[in-house]
Amino acid sequence: MSPVRDVQITFDSADPARLAAFWAEVLGYRVQPPPEGFETWDQALEAFGVPPERRNDASALVHPDGTGPRVFIQRVPEPKVAKNRLHVDVRAAPGRQGDARMAALEAEAERLVGLGATRLERHEPEPPLGAGHIVMADPEGNEFCLD
Incomplete structure (x- = not known):
C-alpha cells in the first residue's frame, strides 16, 4: 500500500496577492506568515534580494489550525482560456x-x-x-x- 501523502492545491494566477485574499475569505484560511525573524513578507523578500516587481510572484494560504491542505498561488504569464479539468x-x-x-x-x-x-x-x-x-x-x- 502506498503511504498517505499530504497535498497542496495550486492555482495559476495573474495576481497572486488578490487571488490569495479572495480564497482566504472563501475558505477561512490565512495568508501564510513570513519566515521567522521577519514581521512582513516585504521585509523577508527584501532580505532575500527579491526585486519589488517580483514580490507578487506567489502567495500561499494555510489552514488556521494546520489541518487542511496548503493553497499555493503562483503567477503565470498566460490567462485562463478553458474550463478547469479539476476544481x-x-x-x-x-x-x-x-x-x-x-x-x-x-x-x-x-x-x-x-x-x-x-x-x-x-x-x-x-x-x-x-x-x-x-x-x-x-x-x-x-x-x-x-x-
Whole structure:
C-alpha cells in the first residue's frame, strides 16, 4: 500500500496577492506568515534580494489550525482560456438537504459575489444522488462549486 501523502492545491494566477485574499475569505484560511525573524513578507523578500516587481510572484494560504491542505498561488504569464479539468468544491451546506441546503448555498454565493466571485449556474437537487450545487468562478475565472 502506498503511504498517505499530504497535498497542496495550486492555482495559476495573474495576481497572486488578490487571488490569495479572495480564497482566504472563501475558505477561512490565512495568508501564510513570513519566515521567522521577519514581521512582513516585504521585509523577508527584501532580505532575500527579491526585486519589488517580483514580490507578487506567489502567495500561499494555510489552514488556521494546520489541518487542511496548503493553497499555493503562483503567477503565470498566460490567462485562463478553458474550463478547469479539476476544481474545488467548497462545502458550504454540510448536513443540509432540500430547500435549507439551497438557501445556505445561495447565501454563500451572494457573499462570495461581494468578494469578486461570479455566479455561473445553479443545479437543482435531483434525489437520490444529486443534492444540488452552485457553480461559481473566482476573480480570475477558475470554476469552483458551492456544494
